[in-house]
Amino acid sequence: MSRIKEFPLPDLAEGLTEGEILTWYVKVGDAIALNQPMVEVETAKAAVEIPAKWAGRVHAIHFPEGTTVEVGTSIIAIDTEPDGAPLEAPATADAPLDAAPAPAGQGFQEPGTTTPAASAGGRSAGYAGTGFSEPGLTAQEPDTGGPMLVGTGPKIGSTKRRARKGGTPAVAAAPVPAAAPVAAPPVAAPTRPAAPPAGPAANGTGVLAKPPVRKLAKDLGVDLRGLTGSGPRGSITRDDVQAALAGVSAAPASLPAAAATAPSFGPDREQRIPVKGVRKLTAENMVSSAFTAPHVTEFLTVDVTRAMAALDRLKARRDWRDVRVSPLLLVAKAMLMAAARNPMVNATFTDSEIIVKEYVNLGIAAATPRGLMVPNVKDAGRLSLRELADALNDLVRTAKDGKTAPADMSGGTMTITNVGVFGVDTGTPILPPGESAILCLGAIRDMPWVHEGEIAIRKVTTLGLSFDHRIIDGELGSMFLRDIGEFLADPEAALLAWG
Amino acid sequence: MAKGEAARPQRTSRRKAGAGTPAGPDMVQLLTPEGERIERSTGANGVEYSVDFSDEEYRGLYRDLAIVRKLDIEANALCRQGELSIWASLAGQEAAQVGAGRAMRPQDMAFPTYREHGVLYCRGIDPIMPLSLFRGVDQGGWDSDKYKFNMYTIVIGAQSLHGTGYAMGINFDGKVGTSDGEAVMAFMGDGATSQGDVHESMVYAGVFNAPIVFFVQNNQFAISEPLERQTRVPLYQRSSGYGFPGVRVDGNDVLASYAVAKHAMDHARTGNGPMLVEAYTYRMGPHTTTDDPTRYRESAELEEWKAKDPILRMRSFLEKQKVADDAFFASVDADAQEIATDLRDRVLAMPNPQPVSLFDNVYPHGSPLVDAQRAEFTTYHASFEGSAH
Numbered sequence: 052m053s054r055i056k057e058f059p060l061p062d063l064a065e066g067l068t069e070g071e072i073l074t075w076y077v078k079v080g081d082a083i084a085l086n087q088p089m090v091e092v093e094t095a096k097a098a099v100e101i102p103a104k105w106a107g108r109v110h111a112i113h114f115p116e117g118t119t120v121e122v123g124t125s126i127i128a129i130d131t132e133p134d135g136a137p138l139e140a141p142a143t144a145d146a147p148l149d150a151a152p153a154p155a156g157q158g159f160q161e162p163g164t165t166t167p168a169a170s171a172g173g174r175s176a177g178y179a180g181t182g183f184s185e186p187g188l189t190a191q192e193p194d195t196g197g198p199m200l201v202g203t204g205p206k207i208g209s210t211k212r213r214a215r216k217g218g219t220p221a222v223a224a225a226p227v228p229a230a231a232p233v234a235a236p237p238v239a240a241p242t243r244p245a246a247p248p249a250g251p252a253a254n255g256t257g258v259l260a261k262p263p264v265r266k267l268a269k270d271l272g273v274d275l276r277g278l279t280g281s282g283p284r285g286s287i288t289r290d291d292v293q294a295a296l297a298g299v300s301a302a303p304a305s306l307p308a309a310a311a312t313a314p315s316f317g318p319d320r321e322q323r324i325p326v327k328g329v330r331k332l333t334a335e336n337m338v339s340s341a342f343t344a345p346h347v348t349e350f351l352t353v354d355v356t357r358a359m360a361a362l363d364r365l366k367a368r369r370d371w372r373d374v375r376v377s378p379l380l381l382v383a384k385a386m387l388m389a390a391a392r393n394p395m396v397n398a399t400f401t402d403s404e405i406i407v408k409e410y411v412n413l414g415i416a417a418a419t420p421r422g423l424m425v426p427n428v429k430d431a432g433r434l435s436l437r438e439l440a441d442a443l444n445d446l447v448r449t450a451k452d453g454k455t456a457p458a459d460m461s462g463g464t465m466t467i468t469n470v471g472v473f474g475v476d477t478g479t480p481i482l483p484p485g486e487s488a489i490l491c492l493g494a495i496r497d498m499p500w501v502h503e504g505e506i507a508i509r510k511v512t513t514l515g516l517s518f519d520h521r522i523i524d525g526e527l528g529s530m531f532l533r534d535i536g537e538f539l540a541d542p543e544a545a546l547l548a549w550g
Numbered sequence: 551m552a553k554g555e556a557a558r559p560q561r562t563s564r565r566k567a568g569a570g571t572p573a574g575p576d577m578v579q580l581l582t583p584e585g586e587r588i589e590r591s592t593g594a595n596g597v598e599y600s601v602d603f604s605d606e607e608y609r610g611l612y613r614d615l616a617i618v619r620k621l622d623i624e625a626n627a628l629c630r631q632g633e634l635s636i637w638a639s640l641a642g643q644e645a646a647q648v649g650a651g652r653a654m655r656p657q658d659m660a661f662p663t664y665r666e667h668g669v670l671y672c673r674g675i676d677p678i679m680p681l682s683l684f685r686g687v688d689q690g691g692w693d694s695d696k697y698k699f700n701m702y703t704i705v706i707g708a709q710s711l712h713g714t715g716y717a718m719g720i721n722f723d724g725k726v727g728t729s730d731g732e733a734v735m736a737f738m739g740d741g742a743t744s745q746g747d748v749h750e751s752m753v754y755a756g757v758f759n760a761p762i763v764f765f766v767q768n769n770q771f772a773i774s775e776p777l778e779r780q781t782r783v784p785l786y787q788r789s790s791g792y793g794f795p796g797v798r799v800d801g802n803d804v805l806a807s808y809a810v811a812k813h814a815m816d817h818a819r820t821g822n823g824p825m826l827v828e829a830y831t832y833r834m835g836p837h838t839t840t841d842d843p844t845r846y847r848e849s850a851e852l853e854e855w856k857a858k859d860p861i862l863r864m865r866s867f868l869e870k871q872k873v874a875d876d877a878f879f880a881s882v883d884a885d886a887q888e889i890a891t892d893l894r895d896r897v898l899a900m901p902n903p904q905p906v907s908l909f910d911n912v913y914p915h916g917s918p919l920v921d922a923q924r925a926e927f928t929t930y931h932a933s934f935e936g937s938a939h
Contacts, residue, residue, distance in 0.1 A: 061632025064840035086627045097842030104631040214935045 054132040056105050057125035064096040071119045072126065073098060074318055081109045083129060090126065108133035117315055259286035268292045271420050272452025296453070329422030340484045344400070344519040348479040349528060353536045354500055356510045361542050374440050378512075379415070379469055381542060382492050382535075383439060386467060387411055387432050388549055389534035390488075396531045397464050398487050400521045414466035414483060415443065417450040425483055426455045427463040471495060477515040487522050490535065491515035514539075574784060577798045577830055580805040583858045585866025591806065594786060595795040595825075599809040605873045611804050612868055613882050614648045615861045618668040620886035621677050624893055625667075625684070629839045633897055634684040638665045642802070642834030645860030646767050648672055649807025650829070653815055654735060656698065659720075661713035661736040664702045665767075669737065673699050677889075678896050687903050691911065707745030710736045710764060714751040717760035717818075726761045731819035734762040735811070741772025743788065744780050752824070756792035761818035764789075764826045765811065767801060769833035774846040789826035801831030802860040832858070905931055 060070055070092040077089045086102040089109075093099075110130040114120055130138075258275045260268070264287055268275050273295050280287040316322050326334065358381050366376050390397050390411055398407045413431035417424050426449070428434070428442045449455050466489040468480050477493035493513040500509035516532045523531075538545040576594040580601060581587060590600040603611075622640050629637040640647060643665070651672025654660060660669055664680075671677055675697050683690030683702060694700045703709040713736030725732045742748050743766060755762050766785055770777050781788075789796030795817075799810040807829055814825040832855040836843045868874040909924040 059632070061630070062635070063630065065636060086624075096840050097836070097844075099630060099839070101630045102627040104633075215933055 054130060054135060055110055056129050056131055058104055058127050058129065059123050059125045060092065060120050062122045063092065063094050063099055067094045067096065067122060069119050069121050070094040071315060072114050072116050074116060075112060077109050079109050079112055082133065083107060083109055103129065105129050105131045107131040117317055259284060261286070264289050264292060271296050272454055333423050336484050337481050340482045344482055345521060346482065346517050347520045347525065347528060348515055348517045349532050350477060350513055350515050351532050351536045352511060352513045353539050354502065354509045355495060355512050355539045358539045358542050359495070359510050374437070375444050376440060378495060379467065379492065380440050380443060381539060382467060382490065383413060383431065383443060384436060385535045385538035386465065386490055387413065388538055388545065389531050390465065391432060392534055392549060393527060393531045395527055396488050396518065396523055398522050399485050400487070400519055405522055408464050410464070412462050412464045414463035414486070415446060416466060416468035417447060419450045419453055421453050424450045424455050424460060425463060425466055426450050426459040465489065467492060471512065477513040479515060480517050482517055482519060487519040488531065489517050574798070576784070577800050578806045578810050579800040579803050580809060581803045581863055581867055583863055585863050585870055587867060593797040593799070593810065595797050597813060599806065599813065601805050601809045608868060608873050609878060611648060611652065612864045612874065614652065614672060615644045615804060615864055616882045617886045617889055618644050618648060618671050619861060620890045621671070621893060622667060624890035625681065626839065628894060628897055634681065635686050636838050636840060637684055638838045639835035640665050640667050642832045642855065642860070643767050643769055644668050645804035646801035646807050646829035646831050649804045650735060650765050650811040653808050653811035657732045658815060659698050659700070659716055659732070659734045661700045661709040661716070661734065662702055663709065663737050663739065664704050666737050670699060673697065675699060677893060681897050682900055685897060685900055687900050707738055707742035707747040710738055710742070710748045710751035713762055714755045714760055717755065717762035718758050721758065721761060726819060727821040729820060731821070732761065733815045733819035735765050735815065736762055737765050737767065739772065740766060740768040740770065740777055740780055740785060741775065743785055744772065752792040755824040756794050759823040761821070762824045763811065763814040763818055764824065766826065766828045768828050768830050771833055771837070771847070773837045773841060784828070786826055786828035794824045794826065796826035796828065798828045798830055801829030802858045802863065804860060804864055
């Protein structure tokens, strides 16, 4: 057929749907030999080289490095007769899609042995300067006609079936143009059965979405039931979830955390992530705080065996059975009680005055899908332990769902950061701007410890307290930290003594 | 549990770069990695091994190795180009397979895994035969009796049971016990030795004195699991527990692989019972095209094994012995290219299966029920627009 052959990205392992172009080994205009490595593509399984399927000259490269491409999409066009006559004149930009006839019927098609002048082939000249043709202009839809057993796999979104002879009720709903020639698959769209008008999503009994999409939605706190799917049979796609998130979130369009944690490196082995959204805010806050408030950090290692036992007893109570209870709760309580005993620690420094606060808005640093968030529990000092537990649980859940309102993040007076959940021992935290104290909770470990004159295995953790030295002197900071430690070492006694 | 953990070697030293697993002094070798010929070599079973080939036969072995590798490269490329859905490369294991394959006689029966492309080639079978399986256009069935080569077996280790049963059968048929007797070779990798199937087959083979050779290509990895997570003793020593001899051979040395495999098969065909051959080699590529070996092994180890390349070794030997010249090597390369190109063309021309082929091969002589279902299905398919039938 045509001398320009399009190469669709194959399924490089079993059942993969996409791959990322890591490196092009060839560029437009290069002579290329059969089986010469032309591109390295990374899939969920492995990074692999793809050898050229035809000898000739590279006619067009449709995607730059770093692009994730769906299986079945053409990534490169090869002119298999580079020494032949000049290519036909380019077609107009609006060349009809059906100008790319795909081979019909049985037998293995050469995927994309089509698109003579109509698509990338003819038009790529306009993109020669960039070396890339515009992918959207490649018109063919490879391999939708016959059974697809290997290689490019089933095309996503290709749900069409061959029409039954004489029509069927399903087809009747979407009238078949009389002239629809079945022998020409690219114009087979009209024969596609009408999309189910009322999918399962509509009747509320269930939602169609693939497991990774469900996971994504769960991670981002998006309720699938509220979405309209744009995928096959009304199923909800990754894009739908992300679009929904962008719609409901008042936050600046931030780089999704998923993208930030999965770097895709270019040829220079560097990735450039725009600084915006939560990341930008975090950076500004950290710089402003670190270079305004002189930080002092002190550490205290505490035997928290009693506190952990107390927690267990609390969990065992009937009236607490529905409450999620973690060491964070006791640490919060300890910090609140210690703050009440040392009121000067709950203050803000301005150039002319020190504002000491009677209320404690206790912030909890949370790693969320959108980045670092520090929502706070308002007036936490007035809450009973049970109210504090409920407030903390609500706060963390809302943050993890990515639904924390801006008001919940403003007005904090002191903060806890729980790095222990990551298995590290402690840190030197940086104060949120305007706050005077931040407590870092490390991992709680079974450690050899001198207990009642003997070495015993005890549950031990290290607390790290950073404070603003403009307000808090070493003495006050130390007493504050010591009181927190005292509560955690023996919460019952502290409650009786200070409560 | 704690005790068991403590008894293990330290995990940190588990895979030192380039360490691999030492082959040990028991390994039969007739050709050093540098291509120096060793006249004779004694195996762990006390047998002295050697080969006596003509120049023509030496060249033939080289030719086999080169063609088998070229075909493998071509199939790998076809897979990357979307023309095969998966491929299990034999790269690095050519000598073990060519040695074993050439040691088999026409009457012998092979029970392969899905990686025995080299054995298949040496049995004189058209290399296109298994590719329809990897292309997904059929179920990988062929006439095992006709080719004396059982179907590629995907289930790990299952073929050792089939092979043992077959070997017991030819024993009962009285086809064993003379120098012209029949024997069976069951192929497997090191990973398969951890399978219950393999244990059972070795128990039966030992007890029934079955004429079978368990040919283990120890390529050091069960997909990603290294050998030291598979066994605490060298694999060839396993045979003593079942009551038959075991030998370790340099699987990157085609001469030694041939010598040991031939002796083992003769041992079996003359009625002396089973043998275990451990061909010590290395899988140079991924487990299959869906695997990424860089995630679990270091490049230094790969480099170390590259120096032991079975084909370069044979080539050095031929050059040193002045048995082959550049013209010979060039002609082998040209022939290999031609065979590979032919393979590519024929893979691309493979017809898609018809939907009704589903009903073929259900019963050898048909069945009224299946025939009726076939007719119904054919009618159903014919009811679609554009249906060819």
